[in-house]
Amino acid sequence: MTAAAPPGTRTTVSVVIPVKDDDTELRRCLRALHAQTLAPDEIIVVDNDSSDASPDVARAAGARVEHCARPGIPAAASHGYDHARGDLILRLDADCVPSPTWVADMVAAFERRPDVGAFTGGARFIDGPTWLRTPLAVIYLGAYAGTTAAALGHLPLFGSNLGMRRTLWRGIRERVHRDDPRVHDDLDLAFHLGEYARIRLVPARTMGMSMRPFASARSFARRSAAGWRSVLVHWPADFPPIRWSRHAMRRMRARAPRSRGGVS
Incomplete structure (x- = not known):
């Protein structure tokens, strides 16, 4: 199901950002995307019924706004x-700040590995107590990956x-749990995508993110739930x-070795 761009053609890139009431963070994210060493071909901001200026911020930055009323x-x-x-x-998310080489690093990873269907990377916290940022990111992302x-x-x-x-997305788009707002979309996507293609790691920590998952015990508990x-909906x-x-x-x-001339 995976396929690289034909030889001699340029790989085109779409960046997708779902957003709801995050206009300040979105503005910062879009500035970082416009500072990329390799510019994406399009930036799609999906407005999930925001009550703030998120759609206006996106349009002012030249992004294409798609409206999604489904929560x-x-x-x-x-x-x-x-x-x-x-x-x-x-x-990426609206509260993320990619490094200037994020798009270029991702494209290079895909071009090196045409056998890989998806790449994922880590992140670093860019707010909260300075002394806590690195150890908390290691614990948080390590626990997520391990479990x-x-x-x-x-x-x-x-x-x-x-x-x-x-x-690859076109092959699995009808199978993801897009109608369930209580699942982690990335974990659900991994369940479906991993059935058909390899998922590999981009080792560089080229993504900054907010420490908001730890803003309150309630917020963290909601994410854990x-x-x-996201796991249980895929059982049995x-x-x-x-x-x-x-x-x-x-x-x-x-x-397994492929048969030759009809003889295994």
Whole structure:
């Protein structure tokens, strides 16, 4: 299902940003995207019924605004992916600040590995107590990767820093849980995408993000509950031993020598 751009053609890039009532953070994010060493071909801001100036901020920055009335990040992100035109779809959140080489790093990763369907990366906190930023990011992202990888049987996707091939999204778009606002859209996407393509890591920490997940105990508890729900909605078909066995069989088939002249 994965496919690289034909030789001799330029890889085109769409950046998708779901947003709801984050006009100040969105303005900062869009400034960072306009400072990229490799400019994306389009920036799509998906307005999830904001009551602030988020859509106006996006238009003023030259982004294409898509409106999604269906509540929740899963619906908004999926809407943006549906309307992306680039060969690659990159995703970040409105409160993120990508480094100047983020787009270039993602494109280079895909061009080096045509066998990979999606790349994901880490992040660093850019607000909150300075002394807490690095250790908290390591613990937070490490815990997320460790717990979700056990359920998936492979690397998860991190919604603040991911990229996938548009052809791959087209193959799974009807399967994601876009109508459930209580799931983590990136984890749900990893469940479906990981069935058909490799997910790999971009090691550079080129994404800055807000420490808002830790703004309150209630906020963190809500995110944790969404994580569990994102796993449970895929059971029993994706119960870990069943999913692991399926992946093992797929890897075995991929490694098996192909028959020649009709003789195995």
